[in-house]
Amino acid sequence: MSASITMNLPSDIRYVRIASNTARSVAELFSGENGGEEGKYEEFRNAFELAVTEAFSNSVRHGNSPDKGRQIFITFSPENEGLTASVADTNPAFNPEIPPPDIFSYPESGYGLLMIRQLMDEIRYSRKDGNNTLTMHKKLKNPHNQ
Amino acid sequence: MKTLIVIREKDYGWMSSFFPGVHPLVVPICNKPFIEFLLDFAILAGSTAVRIVSDGSLNSVEAYCETGDRWGIELGYGSIRQNDSDETVMEKNRLFCSEDRVLVINGFIFIRYADKAGLKSFFAETSSGSLSRCSSGSIELTGIPEDVSAAPGTLPFSLTDLHSIDSYYRLNAEILTDYPSPYVLPGYSNEPDCHMGRNVVISKGAEVIKPVVIGNNVQIMKGAIVGPSAVIGSNVIVDRESTVSRSIVLDNTYIGEQLDIVGRIASGNTLVDPETAFLVSMEDPHLLAGMNKAARRQGLVLIRYLAHAAIALLLILLLILPYLFFRILLSVTAKWQTRAVTFYGANEGKSFTSALPSISCGGTTCSLFTRLSLDRFPMFFHVLAGKIGVIGSFPLEVKESGHGETEIFSGYRPAVFSYAEAEDWPADAGESAIVERYYAVHGTPAQDIVLTVKAFLNRMHPGEQE
Amino acid sequence: MMIRERNHNGVTIVMPVGRLDSSSASQFMSGSPSFSGNGKIVIDLSEVDFIDSTGLGSLVGIARKKREQGGDVRLACLNEKLRKVFEITQAFRLFDIYDDAETAAGRQG
Numbered sequence: 001m002s003a004s005i006t007m008n009l010p011s012d013i014r015y016v017r018i019a020s021n022t023a024r025s026v027a028e029l030f031s032g033e034n035g036g037e038e039g040k041y042e043e044f045r046n047a048f049e050l051a052v053t054e055a056f057s058n059s060v061r062h063g064n065s066p067d068k069g070r071q072i073f074i075t076f077s078p079e080n081e082g083l084t085a086s087v088a089d090t091n092p093a094f095n096p097e098i099p100p101p102d103i104f105s106y107p108e109s110g111y112g113l114l115m116i117r118q119l120m121d122e123i124r125y126s127r128k129d130g131n132n133t134l135t136m137h138k139k140l141k142n143p144h145n146q
Numbered sequence: 147m148k149t150l151i152v153i154r155e156k157d158y159g160w161m162s163s164f165f166p167g168v169h170p171l172v173v174p175i176c177n178k179p180f181i182e183f184l185l186d187f188a189i190l191a192g193s194t195a196v197r198i199v200s201d202g203s204l205n206s207v208e209a210y211c212e213t214g215d216r217w218g219i220e221l222g223y224g225s226i227r228q229n230d231s232d233e234t235v236m237e238k239n240r241l242f243c244s245e246d247r248v249l250v251i252n253g254f255i256f257i258r259y260a261d262k263a264g265l266k267s268f269f270a271e272t273s274s275g276s277l278s279r280c281s282s283g284s285i286e287l288t289g290i291p292e293d294v295s296a297a298p299g300t301l302p303f304s305l306t307d308l309h310s311i312d313s314y315y316r317l318n319a320e321i322l323t324d325y326p327s328p329y330v331l332p333g334y335s336n337e338p339d340c341h342m343g344r345n346v347v348i349s350k351g352a353e354v355i356k357p358v359v360i361g362n363n364v365q366i367m368k369g370a371i372v373g374p375s376a377v378i379g380s381n382v383i384v385d386r387e388s389t390v391s392r393s394i395v396l397d398n399t400y401i402g403e404q405l406d407i408v409g410r411i412a413s414g415n416t417l418v419d420p421e422t423a424f425l426v427s428m429e430d431p432h433l434l435a436g437m438n439k440a441a442r443r444q445g446l447v448l449i450r451y452l453a454h455a456a457i458a459l460l461l462i463l464l465l466i467l468p469y470l471f472f473r474i475l476l477s478v479t480a481k482w483q484t485r486a487v488t489f490y491g492a493n494e495g496k497s498f499t500s501a502l503p504s505i506s507c508g509g510t511t512c513s514l515f516t517r518l519s520l521d522r523f524p525m526f527f528h529v530l531a532g533k534i535g536v537i538g539s540f541p542l543e544v545k546e547s548g549h550g551e552t553e554i555f556s557g558y559r560p561a562v563f564s565y566a567e568a569e570d571w572p573a574d575a576g577e578s579a580i581v582e583r584y585y586a587v588h589g590t591p592a593q594d595i596v597l598t599v600k601a602f603l604n605r606m607h608p609g610e611q612e
Numbered sequence: 613m614m615i616r617e618r619n620h621n622g623v624t625i626v627m628p629v630g631r632l633d634s635s636s637a638s639q640f641m642s643g644s645p646s647f648s649g650n651g652k653i654v655i656d657l658s659e660v661d662f663i664d665s666t667g668l669g670s671l672v673g674i675a676r677k678k679r680e681q682g683g684d685v686r687l688a689c690l691n692e693k694l695r696k697v698f699e700i701t702q703a704f705r706l707f708d709i710y711d712d713a714e715t716a717a718g719r720q721g
Contacts, residue, residue: 013634013635014635016633016634016635017631017633017635020633020662042692046692046693046696047696049662050664050693050697053633053634053664054664054665057633057634057664057665057666060634061634103701103702103703103705103706104705104706106672106673106675106676106706107669107672108669108670108672108673108676109665109666109669110665111665111668111669111701111703112665114700114701115664115665115697115700115701118700118701119700
């Protein structure tokens, strides 16, 4: 794939699987075209799918306003031998640096950003003109195994 | 046969103060991570599948070993809990352990062996039960032997505890001197006792005395002596007139000028005496010597600026036409975008913002754009304005949260190109920092011009490192 | 989300089927009476092919509730994708994770 893919989804948790499935399809297409034999890039695909799912769920969760028309904008683009996904919304600003939860206190939420950080190689948050954008990048290759 | 490796935090916890942030299984012994020695043993013993289980995080172990493809085995991971008995551990791994004979390596132990060829038949013939035990671990065999006809005699292996920094230090020294080593050490071995990785530069007047093991991307400068009995990791610089003997220098370490590292372990900014476990930490995360030279070079600031501005101007003239051409071409296909990026400036509290082109496409056009360094074109004007250098450190981006400020080190000199690119070092922050620090101490304006050209040319031919 | 249940030596084995994500987690949490009370249960995850942070949160929630009431939850049959989630979130420190549900259920209840 050489072009970007953009999609807009309603800010509603029922659409989470569309975000997940699309992320997975994009990761499959991208890794398949880059010499990925079956199974070799499973880890890449799983991580990409999960990170986009988490970013989408976070956006839905933070946009708990009565405005039903709210949308979430997702863009996938190939970049520097990897895939970049950006998830943008019009929610209030949030702090992307919240510390990870203490597992021994049995937290039922708050794992999302921690997971994205662990799964992706690079993440960037920006706030501009009332938009939050979380941009995440994952390299196709494992630096240990070239 | 299969192998189950059980490793618990209580057994390896002591390592974290000496190797902070590195999982003990990936801490190198000579020039390969500890886990590879265990996997080698498991494979020699006849295993086709290995599972590593721990009550601690195995993230970095998994990132390194992945699914075991590199060794031709099936490698998996599992979790146990802190207070699980050995019996519970076996229950939790019931399916893995059910059909086959299983070799259980339990604890933080190193397994010595001399006869590689005999291990497989030994394990096939030995009856089940505990085979060997030491204070921090054991080796056990479950299941029914394939052939009990031969009664095995003495064990073809022995266990060594890894319970202190001294035991780790001694183990390295023994493997190094114990040549020919039964433990396969990767890297070029053109002569006995001397294992060397890729991109190793030994300057004139430097001396390497066997036995040594040297990793990838290592520079040994003029008058330096490395060895005997030195283990040098990857991305290391041993600067002028320094000595490293009977010592271990871990990855990403810069040994400053005129230092004697004898009988020590050096890692980043820490120096450990293995006998006493005494640990000294330096302020700068990589530098093992003072930056006393930096002060002397103040007078060079103007000359340096002129040299940098001249080459920046030259590159602007050379690249302006291609830059405009691409800009028009990409604008037509709506792929042209710019992103304003703010970087930390050379002086504290200062920053600069550059509108960098951010084009989102694959293909040859875009790869050519990057190869010509057009993605950094606007930054050359900052060089003319004297805000940054044409070559120096990777500029660090200012994040909204103010994060990243901690990564700024005393020799930070943001620039269009980095010294790491000129020297073809890995671009990861920790690794490139070593080479940047070296030039922060030694760089001259004339050298900068040469290195800028090298960096520019290296970017033109990416991916030729491997 | 479909939830199957079976019994092994008096221990309830709960088997959710499908994706355990933010659109199914709340349904799962209220999906079995065995999620409260002081008994020991096993959650067999062999039919769950995807879990996200909300799904993980629901398992953590069930474990807290059970342990507060003197019961316990063990997990069994995590595939690679699921195991990775437990690894990166440190959640593996909270759960006893078994290869198979029957061994997890053990001999007595």
